[in-house]
Structure formats: C-alpha cells, structure tokens
Amino acid sequence: MGLTLTASADFAIDKPAGEPCPNLRRDFRCGIHVRLRDGGFPGCTVYDCFGAGQKVVQVTFGGRDWHQAADSGALMFEVFAVMRLLHELLWYLTEALVLAPTLHSELRTALDDTERLTFGSPQSLAGLDTPAHRSRINDLLLRTSELVRAGVSPMPTNHRGADLRGADLRGADLRGVDLRSAYLTAADLRAADLTAADLIGAELRDADLRGADLARSIFLTQMQVNAARGDAGTRLPPRLIRPPHWA
Structure with a gap:
C-alpha cells in the first residue's frame, strides 16, 4: 500500500505510493499470495519490512488502519x-x-x-x-x-560499491571481503566462500548462490537471500531461512 511499484520483471504494474494494489483484499490480505511469482509479482516475495509495518499499525497508530x-x-x-x-x-x-x-x-x-x-x-x-x-x-x-x-584476513579486500554484475566468481575466496553496496546482480557465486564478507546493502538479485558458503557472512538480510538463487548446498546464517523458490 505505502510502496511505489514500477512495471518491470519484479512487478506487473505501475502503482504510486499510497494507492492500494489491485490485489489487496478488504481484509488487507493479498489476493494472489500463493501465486505471486507466476502472477508477475516476484518482487513482492523478495521484500521484507523488518516488521516495521506491524509496528506502525499496531503500536504507532494504536491499531488504526489507513482506511x-x-x-x-x-x-x-x-x-x-x-x-x-x-x-x-x-x-x-x-x-x-x-x-x-x-x-x-x-x-x-x-x-x-x-x-x-x-x-x-x-x-x-x-x-x-x-x-x-x-x-x-x-x-x-x-x-x-x-x-x-x-580476524579473517590481515588485509581484507575492499570491493565496496564495486560493479560485479554478472561476474564469474565461481569458487572464489571472498573471505573477509568488503562487499558493502556492491552490485552482484546475476553474479555467479557458486561454491564461493563468503565467510566474514560484509554484505550490507549488496545487490544480490538473481545472483547464483548454489553451493556458496554464507553461513558466517555478516550483515546479510532475508531480503537479499530472497532475491538470489540458491539450493540445498547453499549455507546460510542460522537466523535466515531458505526461500521456498530455491531449488
């Protein structure tokens, strides 16, 4: 409701902030939740508000809704x-x-x-x-x-904000690498070791994480994981869950 949607591979429509999504039901549930990806809204399966939406409605506004x-x-x-x-x-x-x-x-x-x-x-x-x-x-x-x-490398590599879109990083040793705000869209990170790699703000949309080790990466969020591709061999931090759409 409060977000802007732009017609793209992530969303099937344009929608300005503040305008209800046509899939929003009167009970505030999504009418196509079980088929968001097939319905042209994969971006909705990626998004995470970190619980902010619930806090705003239930606490800040005392249970009142925008209606x-x-x-x-x-x-x-x-x-x-x-x-x-x-x-x-x-x-x-x-x-x-x-x-x-x-x-x-x-x-x-x-x-x-x-x-x-x-x-x-x-x-x-x-x-x-x-x-x-x-x-x-x-x-x-x-x-x-x-x-x-x-603690992992005496001279950690700095790739902060680097453009690594589509990069072939298969099996790469990325331990302790600073990847803050790096563009890793569609990068091939299969079997890469990202132990202690700083991933805050890194763009992982469509990145191939199959077999990659992110179990001890730092500042990784569920939203980033949801946007990437992985499999049963992808190691994640215990606080994150394996997305249902992963192989």
Missing part, C-alpha cells in the same frame, strides 16, 4: 518509511552485538536509542533526522565490520 485516517493514511505511509529504516538498523545492531564484544557498550547504547525512537509519536517519527541517525549507526557498523574481517 480510518482523515488524511487517507499519508502520515502513516510517511512514518512507515522511517520505521522501516529504524527496524533495519536494529537488525544490523543486534547482529553487531554478537560480532564485536569489544564494542558492546557503544552498540548496546545505539540499539537502545534506536529502539526507543521506534516508540515515538507519529509526528516525532515523521520529523526524525534519519540521515544523521543512520550515519551515527553506520560508523559503528563499519567499525564492527573492520574488526570481524581483520
């Missing part, structure tokens, strides 16, 4: 964008607490501060300086990444 809003849900949709970012940061901070014990105090404070923000009023959330908060958290996550990757 009941005088502004047709405009404030709710604005708040949702902020809440999703905060919940994503909570995901990373929770992982970082386990990865970097030496930064525990700073990470714990950052996590508590971020969680406290998620319980703010709709107006306070809409007015939050998200770039400033994200920058503060990102500094901590970078330090966490450096600590983890240095």
Whole structure:
C-alpha cells in the first residue's frame, strides 16, 4: 500500500505510493499470495519490512488502519518509511552485538536509542533526522565490520560499491571481503566462500548462490537471500531461512 511499484520483471504494474494494489483484499490480505511469482509479482516475495509495518499499525497508530485516517493514511505511509529504516538498523545492531564484544557498550547504547525512537509519536517519527541517525549507526557498523574481517584476513579486500554484475566468481575466496553496496546482480557465486564478507546493502538479485558458503557472512538480510538463487548446498546464517523458490 505505502510502496511505489514500477512495471518491470519484479512487478506487473505501475502503482504510486499510497494507492492500494489491485490485489489487496478488504481484509488487507493479498489476493494472489500463493501465486505471486507466476502472477508477475516476484518482487513482492523478495521484500521484507523488518516488521516495521506491524509496528506502525499496531503500536504507532494504536491499531488504526489507513482506511480510518482523515488524511487517507499519508502520515502513516510517511512514518512507515522511517520505521522501516529504524527496524533495519536494529537488525544490523543486534547482529553487531554478537560480532564485536569489544564494542558492546557503544552498540548496546545505539540499539537502545534506536529502539526507543521506534516508540515515538507519529509526528516525532515523521520529523526524525534519519540521515544523521543512520550515519551515527553506520560508523559503528563499519567499525564492527573492520574488526570481524581483520580476524579473517590481515588485509581484507575492499570491493565496496564495486560493479560485479554478472561476474564469474565461481569458487572464489571472498573471505573477509568488503562487499558493502556492491552490485552482484546475476553474479555467479557458486561454491564461493563468503565467510566474514560484509554484505550490507549488496545487490544480490538473481545472483547464483548454489553451493556458496554464507553461513558466517555478516550483515546479510532475508531480503537479499530472497532475491538470489540458491539450493540445498547453499549455507546460510542460522537466523535466515531458505526461500521456498530455491531449488
């Protein structure tokens, strides 16, 4: 509802933010959920809001939905964008607490501060300086990444933001590599070792992860996994699940 859809390989239609999807039923369930991929909406099977949608409706707006809003849900949709970012940061901070014990105090404070923000009023959330908060958290996550990757390789490789679309990386040793925000769309990563590789923000859409080892990669999300291709031989961190569409 609150998201923009663009007609593409991911979505069969164009839809502006705030306009209901034609597949949305009156009970707020998806009318084609069981056949999203075949129905031209594979992008919906990839998306993950990190629980932000439920938080906004059930907590921030006390159970009210956009049908009941005088502004047709405009404030709710604005708040949702902020809440999703905060919940994503909570995901990373929770992982970082386990990865970097030496930064525990700073990470714990950052996590508590971020969680406290998620319980703010709709107006306070809409007015939050998200770039400033994200920058503060990102500094901590970078330090966490450096600590983890240095423990694997004394001189970790930096491929941050690299264009690796369609790259042949079969069997590659990518241990401790910085792949933050790297473009790995349709890259062949079969049997690659991504132990301690930093994958925060990496684009893994249609990347071939069959047989790849991501069990101890860092900052990998379910959304990234959902967008990729894998098989029974793909090793994932225990907090993530194997997507149903994988072979």
